[in-house]
Amino acid sequence: xxxxxxxxxxxxxxxxxxxxxxxxxxxxxxxxxxxxxxxxxxxxxxxxxxxxxxxxxxxxxxxxxxxxxxxxxxxxxxxxxxxxxxxxxxxxxxxxxxxxxxxxxxxxxxxxxxxxxxxxxxxxxxxxxxxxxxxxxxxxxxxxxxxxxxxxxxxxxxxxxxxxxxxxxxxxxxxxxxxxxxxxxxxxxxxxxxxxxxxxxxxxxxxxxxxxxxxxxxxxxxxxxxxxxxxxxxxxxxxxxxxxxxxxxxxxxxxxxxxxxxxxxxxxxxxxxxxxxxxxxx
Amino acid sequence: xxxxxxxxxxxxxxxxxxxxxxxxxxxxxxxxxxxxxxxxxxxxxxxxxxxxxxxxxxxxxxxxxxxxxxxxxxxxxxxxxxxxxxxxxxxxxxxxxxxxxxxxxxxxxxxxxxxxxxxxxxxxxxxxxxxxxxxxxxxxxxxxxxxxxxxxxxxxxxxxxxxxxxxxxxxxxxxxxxxxxxxxxxxxxxxxxxxxxxxxxxxxxxxxxxxxxxxxxxxxxxxxxxxxxxxxxxxxxxxxxxxxxxxxxxxxxxxxxxxxxxxxxxxxxxxxxxxxxxxxx
Numbered sequence: 001x002x003x004x005x006x007x008x009x010x011x012x013x014x015x016x017x018x019x020x021x022x023x024x025x026x027x028x029x030x031x032x033x034x035x036x037x038x039x040x041x042x043x044x045x046x047x048x049x050x051x052x053x054x055x056x057x058x059x060x061x062x063x064x065x066x067x068x069x070x071x072x073x074x075x076x077x078x079x080x081x082x083x084x085x086x087x088x089x090x091x092x093x094x095x096x097x098x099x100x101x102x103x104x105x106x107x108x109x110x111x112x113x114x115x116x117x118x119x120x121x122x123x124x125x126x127x128x129x130x131x132x133x134x135x136x137x138x139x140x141x142x143x144x145x146x147x148x149x150x151x152x153x154x155x156x157x158x159x160x161x162x163x164x165x166x167x168x169x170x171x172x173x174x175x176x177x178x179x180x181x182x183x184x185x186x187x188x189x190x191x192x193x194x195x196x197x198x199x200x201x202x203x204x205x206x207x208x209x210x211x212x213x214x215x216x217x218x219x220x221x222x223x224x225x226x227x228x229x230x231x232x233x234x235x236x237x238x239x240x241x242x243x244x245x246x247x248x249x250x251x252x253x254x255x256x257x258x259x260x261x262x263x264x265x266x267x268x269x270x271x272x273x274x275x276x277x278x279x280x281x282x
Numbered sequence: 283x284x285x286x287x288x289x290x291x292x293x294x295x296x297x298x299x300x301x302x303x304x305x306x307x308x309x310x311x312x313x314x315x316x317x318x319x320x321x322x323x324x325x326x327x328x329x330x331x332x333x334x335x336x337x338x339x340x341x342x343x344x345x346x347x348x349x350x351x352x353x354x355x356x357x358x359x360x361x362x363x364x365x366x367x368x369x370x371x372x373x374x375x376x377x378x379x380x381x382x383x384x385x386x387x388x389x390x391x392x393x394x395x396x397x398x399x400x401x402x403x404x405x406x407x408x409x410x411x412x413x414x415x416x417x418x419x420x421x422x423x424x425x426x427x428x429x430x431x432x433x434x435x436x437x438x439x440x441x442x443x444x445x446x447x448x449x450x451x452x453x454x455x456x457x458x459x460x461x462x463x464x465x466x467x468x469x470x471x472x473x474x475x476x477x478x479x480x481x482x483x484x485x486x487x488x489x490x491x492x493x494x495x496x497x498x499x500x501x502x503x504x505x506x507x508x509x510x511x512x513x514x515x516x517x518x519x520x521x522x523x524x525x526x527x528x529x530x531x532x533x534x535x536x537x538x539x540x541x542x543x544x545x546x547x548x549x550x551x552x553x554x555x556x557x558x559x560x561x562x563x
Contacts, residue, residue: 003391008470010387011399014380014443020404021414021440027419041453045346083309096551097313097432103547105501107517118529122322125338136337158319170555205379211408222503222517225524236412236504243416243508258411262542267408 020195026260032253045250049258052251058233059258065149065234066217069156073213074156074206078162081172082194082227084165095169101162109159112224114140117227118153142228160216164209171205172198207274214266218259236257301390319494320540326530334530353534362519362539366432366500369515371497372435374492377442378450382488385450386476390459414440422509429511442495449494449553453487454480456538465499490553497546501539 003044016248036042084095101109115121117139124136139147175198199206221236230237235255243252326334328343335456353359384403388396415437419428427433457480465475506518514522520535527535 003472004393007387007391007393007396010383010397012385014447015402017380017439017443018406021418021436022406022411023411025414025417025421026409029413029419032420041441079308080312080483081307083312086305086483087309094313096548098529099314099551099554100316100544101548103497103501103543105503105517105543107503107521108501108539108543111520111532112319112540113489115322115326115533116319120339120529122335122337122339122341123480128338158315160518166554167446173555180391208407215408215410219412219504221412225521239416240504240507243419249416249420252416256416258414259410263410264408 008275015278029256029260032250033065033257036250045254049251049254052156053239054233056261058235058238061149062220062235063262065152065156066214067221068149069151070210070213070217073161074210075159075162076127077161077168077209080161080165081168082198084169085172099162099242100167101159104159105222106156106159107222107226108218110223113151113155113223116225118145119135122167140229140231144230145232148232150221152220152232155227156217159223163216164213167205167209167212168202171202173217174205175201196259203274203276207250207270208273210270211267213281214270215263294364297550323536323540325531329530331528331530334533335423335528349530349534350537353531353538356531358514358519359516359535364512365510365513366515366517368431369435369438369506370496370499372431373438373442374495376435376439377446377495378488378492380439380445381446381491382450384447385452386454388447389454401448404445406440410502411441412502419509421545429509430512433505434509434513434515435499437503437509438499439495439529441496441502445494445498447489447492450484450488451496453484453491457483487553490550493546493550494553497543500546 034041036044041073050265080098084091084098087094088117103275104112116120119136119138119140121139123139124133127133128136140145141153179197179201180193183197187194219236220234221240224237235258239252239259242248242255265270325339325341325343328342328345328347330344330346330348331352332344333340333344334349384399388392388400418433418437422428422430422433427436461479461483462475465479466472470478498526501517502515503517503521505523506515510518516539518536518540520532524532
């Protein structure tokens, strides 16, 4: 009797916590976005958001950044994971170095890449030292949206590829060695082994990594503020502005629902695209 | 002969030295890609304020703590550091005390609703959690938690809890039930068996996941910036100063933010994989 109740007792605190701080707030945010102070249903806040001149730019920038960063990260992490798996000595050291960015916040990553891209920064110094330029270039000036975008992209790839790498290395560890031995016997090349064994067997890990990365990419915020200021609006930045500077929680909530919507949409898309047929799991 | 064309380790199989060069070269290049930007931040941090905004930059610092001292004495920094430490500590305690029992239950019992709970935990990953700060900001004003250490720590706990559950789940699963059962037959009850046998074995892992929770909270910017006004944490404080603060202040601040996180990640490196390995299935 005692032991039948025990698991529920142990789960109770965390379940209650998840209900109060995860499920309930998401209901609350929808309420905020659709219901006025007087309790009437309204689409006024959504209209205000959608007609604001920054909305479209912010939405497009956020999507473009995710599109530019995530596929690159997946490919890079796959390459890094195969390199690590091919190592005999020093594997742990290399893995440690490559996962260092895991501990670095997006704000810190933004500041780190600011050191490189700012007007008196290291990139300008290097280019002048090599004789490419006479005067330092304002890479992050408001007229250079393209280079701001590239700087943010690099900072994001630099910072958040590590998490994909960890997931993929863990996933590769789960693939039975016998498959590769069998492939070896039949004379399959390294590349063939990679495309016919590693990739299909890695699907669940790829799925986890992609969902996680896409969600985080839609949340991009501090890197953008550090490198672009307000020159390159993104959704989270707009949410912060509406909530904190303009003190309009309702429009901020409408924005939040947009982020939530595209996050859920892409999650479902990735789950569908990388589904593993039943019975094909290890 | 075949030993030469096909190395015994079977790792860098290839048609000669070029593959090996490419392999080693890629590894070195990727290490530099990770390390050089951090090095450059440190160069800026340990240069004089004048050198930080000078042009062109030198590749080596003149080892000077003026910028760091200026940052640490800057008004508000001490308070922000202290807030960060308080919030991260509360987050650490909350996420472990909520998460570890759940991890233990998941690894040791079969019961109805187990799958539902697991799905609930995994579902948190598909949601942009920093957004929680918005509705909670409203809720906190009502209950008097606005601009408080506990209020922010609760949001950060929400970020760290899924990890705490999954790490402890994999930790407990790694310890044979037989050990516990042996303790029971020797006269321990469930609690005693847990404290005397299981707890010492999982302690290093629990510490690692506590450290991880600390880092999550230490690094979090968005919720901290939305939920605090007077009691800004370090990231929120730095974010606010990004627009107008002098360069050397930003870089010193960035370094202060990065360095503890690096040490912490070094301490938990062994557990990074168990955390994700289990979550894949």
